[in-house]
Amino acid sequence: MTQYLIAPSIVASDFLRLKEVIAACESAGADWIHVDVMDGHFVPNITMGPFLVETFKRATKLPLDVHLMIEQPERYLEAFAEAGASHLTVHVETCPHIHRTLQHIRSLGCLAGVTLNPGTPVSAIEPVLHLADLVLVMSVNPGFSGQAFLPETIQKVAEVRQLLNKIKSSAYLEVDGGIAAETLPKMKDAGANVFVAGNAVFDHPDGIEAGITALRDAINQLPSSRVREL
Numbered sequence: 001m002t003q004y005l006i007a008p009s010i011v012a013s014d015f016l017r018l019k020e021v022i023a024a025c026e027s028a029g030a031d032w033i034h035v036d037v038m039d040g041h042f043v044p045n046i047t048m049g050p051f052l053v054e055t056f057k058r059a060t061k062l063p064l065d066v067h068l069m070i071e072q073p074e075r076y077l078e079a080f081a082e083a084g085a086s087h088l089t090v091h092v093e094t095c096p097h098i099h100r101t102l103q104h105i106r107s108l109g110c111l112a113g114v115t116l117n118p119g120t121p122v123s124a125i126e127p128v129l130h131l132a133d134l135v136l137v138m139s140v141n142p143g144f145s146g147q148a149f150l151p152e153t154i155q156k157v158a159e160v161r162q163l164l165n166k167i168k169s170s171a172y173l174e175v176d177g178g179i180a181a182e183t184l185p186k187m188k189d190a191g192a193n194v195f196v197a198g199n200a201v202f203d204h205p206d207g208i209e210a211g212i213t214a215l216r217d218a219i220n221q222l223p224s225s226r227v228r229e230l
Contacts, residue, residue, distance in 0.1 A: 037070055043069045063087065089115050092116060181214045200215060
């Protein structure tokens with residue numbers, strides 16, 4: 001049976017209340033904490049580095065899902081692994097030696113992830129899918145939280161799922177960008193099983209627990225085709 005996971009994106013939270021926010025995510029049933037690392041070069045924003053990852057590690061027992069939206073990520077893999085990252089995900093667009101980078105991540109004891117931007121074809125990651133423990137499909141252009149979901153990425157998720165099934169891979173298929181109770185079921189039906197959400201969790205009018213509960217309820221919805229059958 002497929003396990004579906006929710007990964008709140010901590011960059012969208014209130015950093016004045018980080019310890020409280022992380023505790024609330026844990027108690028509400030979050031599965032991972034998603035950490036967006038941006039360098040102001042590959043994406044037009046600057047966020048956090050290994051120091052904050054180490055801080056998050058001391059604040060939670062949840063896996064830290066670290067997404068490196070940076071140029072030359074291979075220069076920083078050891079630092080993030082030592083800081084406590086459970087997963088390290090790099091962009092195929094920034095890694096000319098993507099095979100070596102994924103192998104290096106695994107050698108550090110982390111799950112190795114590869115990411116696709118909305119404009120990058122699925123064929124770009126096909127040669128390394130056998131090395132990936134996680135595939136992340138961006139459903140917005142990376143750089144800022146709160147962007148509108150790009151519906152054309154649904155088909156991209158479906159294509160990745162077909163390729164993973166073809167090679168009998170158990171890799172997680174994660175989606176990030178505009179994920180909310182309304183968009184999550186579409187990505188689930190396409191084959192995703194990990195859902196990164198920022199504003200849907202941290203800006204929910206009834207709080208973090210309500211935001212995560214709404215996403216969990218969306219996961220548990222029957223597919224539209226199944227509803228028609230019933």
